Amino acid sequence: MKIPKRVAGTLINSLGGGVVPRTGLAYVTVGREPEIKALLHDVDVVADGGASFRFVSGKYGSGKSFLLQTVRNYVMDRGFVVVDADLSPERRLQGTRGQGLATYKELIKNMSTKTRPDGGALPLILDRWISSAMTSVADGGTMPDDPDFPRLVEREIFRVSTSLSELVHGFDFAKLLTEYYRAYRDDDDGKKSLVLKWFRGEYQTKSEAKAELGVNIVITDDDWYEYVKLFASFFVAAGYSGLYVLVDELVNVYKIPNSITRQYNYEKILTMYNDTLQGKASHLGIIMSVTPQCLEDTRRGIYSYEALRSRLASGKFTAEGATDLLSPVIKLSPLSNEELLVLSEKLTEIHAALYDYEPRVTTEDSALFIKAEFSRVGASSLITPREVIRDWIEILNIIYQNPSVTVASLLSGGAFSFSEADVGERDENFAEFEI
Numbered sequence: 001m002k003i004p005k006r007v008a009g010t011l012i013n014s015l016g017g018g019v020v021p022r023t024g025l026a027y028v029t030v031g032r033e034p035e036i037k038a039l040l041h042d043v044d045v046v047a048d049g050g051a052s053f054r055f056v057s058g059k060y061g062s063g064k065s066f067l068l069q070t071v072r073n074y075v076m077d078r079g080f081v082v083v084d085a086d087l088s089p090e091r092r093l094q095g096t097r098g099q100g101l102a103t104y105k106e107l108i109k110n111m112s113t114k115t116r117p118d119g120g121a122l123p124l125i126l127d128r129w130i131s132s133a134m135t136s137v138a139d140g141g142t143m144p145d146d147p148d149f150p151r152l153v154e155r156e157i158f159r160v161s162t163s164l165s166e167l168v169h170g171f172d173f174a175k176l177l178t179e180y181y182r183a184y185r186d187d188d189d190g191k192k193s194l195v196l197k198w199f200r201g202e203y204q205t206k207s208e209a210k211a212e213l214g215v216n217i218v219i220t221d222d223d224w225y226e227y228v229k230l231f232a233s234f235f236v237a238a239g240y241s242g243l244y245v246l247v248d249e250l251v252n253v254y255k256i257p258n259s260i261t262r263q264y265n266y267e268k269i270l271t272m273y274n275d276t277l278q279g280k281a282s283h284l285g286i287i288m289s290v291t292p293q294c295l296e297d298t299r300r301g302i303y304s305y306e307a308l309r310s311r312l313a314s315g316k317f318t319a320e321g322a323t324d325l326l327s328p329v330i331k332l333s334p335l336s337n338e339e340l341l342v343l344s345e346k347l348t349e350i351h352a353a354l355y356d357y358e359p360r361v362t363t364e365d366s367a368l369f370i371k372a373e374f375s376r377v378g379a380s381s382l383i384t385p386r387e388v389i390r391d392w393i394e395i396l397n398i399i400y401q402n403p404s405v406t407v408a409s410l411l412s413g414g415a416f417s418f419s420e421a422d423v424g425e426r427d428e429n430f431a432e433f434e435i
Contacts, residue, residue, distance in 0.1 A: 003027055008354040015347070016393040018386055020065040022117070025073060028346050031339040032067060035332065038325040039071050039287070043078060046285040047241045051276035053286045055250075055312065057295050058332035061386030064289035067332070068246045071287065075244045076114045080285075081125065081235045083107035083228075084246035092253060093268040095221055096261070100268070101201055104224035107245065108200050123196060126177075129238035130184050133157055150185065157181045160237045167233060168226045172215045177234070179213060201227075225272060232284040242283030254294035254301055266305035273311065273328070295329065335385055340370050343385070344392050351396045361399065365407035369395065372411045 007024040014021035015028070035056075042052035058064045072082050085091060085106035092099040110119040133156040134144070142149050161174035176195050183191035194212050201219040203209040210216050219227055232243035253265045269288070275281040295302050295312070303309040312328050335343070344366040352359045373388055399405055 003350060003353050005354060008350050011350055012347075012354055012393060015389050016397075018061070018390055020069050022069060022072075025066070025070050027350060028343065029070060030343045030346070031335045032063065032070075032332075034325055035067060035330050036070065038330060039067075040074065041326075042285055043071075043075055043080075043244075046244070046283055047078065047080075049282050051279070051281040051284045051286075053273050053276040053328060054288075055295065055329045056287060056289045056332065057292055057329055058289075059291055059384065061384030062332050062334070063385050064332065065248055066385075068248060068287060068289055072112075072244070072246055073117075075241075075285070076112060076117060079114070079241040080244050081111060081113055081121065081231075081240050081242070082244045082246065083111045084248070085110060086249045087247065087252040088249065089252060089255075092256070092261075092265055093247075094261075094264040098221060100221035101219065101224055103247075104219060104227070105201050107228070113240070122199060123192075125235070125238060125240075126180055126196075127184065129160075130157070130181055132239055133160070133181075153185075154178075154181065160234075163237060164230060164233055167230055169217065169223065170230060172217045173227070173230045173234075175215060176213065225268065229275070229281050229284060233282065236283045242285065244285040244287070247286070247288040250288050250290045251294045254291075254297070259300070262300060263305060266302060266308055269302070270305065270307050273308070292331075337370055337374065340373075340385070340388055341366055343389070344369060347389065347392055348396060351393070351400070355400055357400060360403075361396065361407060366392075368411060369407060 003024070007027070010021045011024045011028060039054065042054065046052055056064050056067055068084070072084060076082055085103050087093075087103065090099060091103040091106055093103060094100045095102075108122060111121045111125075112119050113121045113125065115121075116124050130153075134153050136156055137149060137152045138144065140152075142152050157178060161177045164170040164174045164177075167173075176198055180192060180195040183189075183195065197203065198209060198213060198215070198218070201224065203218040206216055206218055209218050228243070228245060235241075235243050253262060256262045256265065272286055276284060276286060290302065293301060298304055298309070303313065314324075314327070314329075341363075345363065348359050348361050348366070369392060370388070373391065395407060395410055398410065399407065
């Protein structure tokens with residue numbers, strides 16, 4: 001495997017720490033073909049002017065964040081703008097103390113494109129849009145030294161911004177786009193910074209925005225999602241395929257102690273869901289990750305909000321072995337033993353490439369490790385890819401630093417000893433698992 005050391009280091013350090021890396025996922029992706037295929041079908045719909053909303057459900061460490069990051073990298077390659085945020089006690093979908101606006105700010109901060117994958121892409125997108133307008137005018141036969149050139153460019157800018165005016169808050173959004181163009185034209189970095197400040201949701205009061213930009217409106221907890229829809233429409237006009245919004249750690253809404261506040265957050269989810277499925281949003285894809293408890297708990301989970309439960313609950317015909325990956329909720333199934341074996345071998349190659357050594361770990365060692373992991377009490381229901389990956393990277397680290405140690409000797413320790421009560425049953429589960 002030929003992999004840059006920078007990418008190899010990011011993968012090993014991130015996965016070893018239980019964190020999903022943003023780069024290099026193609027080197028370690030195994031399984032999940034049906035789930036990825038279903039989500040990529042949505043990408044085609046969004047690129048064609050539609051909208052989509054999906055939940056990815058799975059327990060902690062099952063691969064939800066990994067799947068979101070895989071989709072993130074794919075849609076950026078397809079020309080989409082991507083924004084993503086992890087919810088937390090300070091970042092919610094709706095709040096009374098700015099938590100919803102804090103989520104919006106995080107989304108804008110993490111705005112990414114193929115050429116700017118690490119976030120902070122908004123200035124680049126705006127400048128690219130203006131350059132594209134100037135190129136369009138030049139292609140029409142009017143050169144930059146022509147006296148009519150600025151007027152024609154501004155007309156092109158006005159055409160794009162006017163197309164947004166019919167949307168909620170679109171008039172002020174369009175006005176600020178025009179202000180940004182004029183600041184760009186006049187080389188006024190101060191004014192450009194003020195417009196970017198407004199787009200990032202950093203104005204606290206309307207009077208402050210009025211004084212500095214001439215707009216009598218600011219982005220708030222209540223209406224930030226309307227601006228996400230505006231951005232989606234603008235990005236298409238600016239030459240992109242659309243906008244994808246990825247929201248992780250939705251379980252933090254489930255943890256909100258106040259039931260009324262939780263209901264407000266679920267109501268915001270319902271608004272997004274209805275908008276995307278009813279055609280009120282276009283060129284917009286939304287994916288949120290949840291745990292099964294966060295989704296299905298009828299007392300305080302998403303299903304406690306009847307309007308969402310009736311839309312998201314599995315139908316009468318969904319059963320084990322007959323899942324519906326085209327439904328709004330994609331439930332992650334465990335990776336197979338064979339898939340985990342392939343994953344462990346990929347990690348072995350990456351680890352060796354990072355530290356410049358010839359791997360001593362064999363396929364037989366990897367198979368023995370997988371069998372040992374799943375032979376522990378409760379492993380069949382509790383073990384996750386995250387735990388398997390962290391354990392395997394720990395083994396690779398130890399063997400690299402201690403040449404006399406073998407995989408077999410590490411697995412013979414107490415942490416990996418087989419459960420005598422379950423060894424017979426689990427051996428039956430591994431009867432067909434061969435190298």
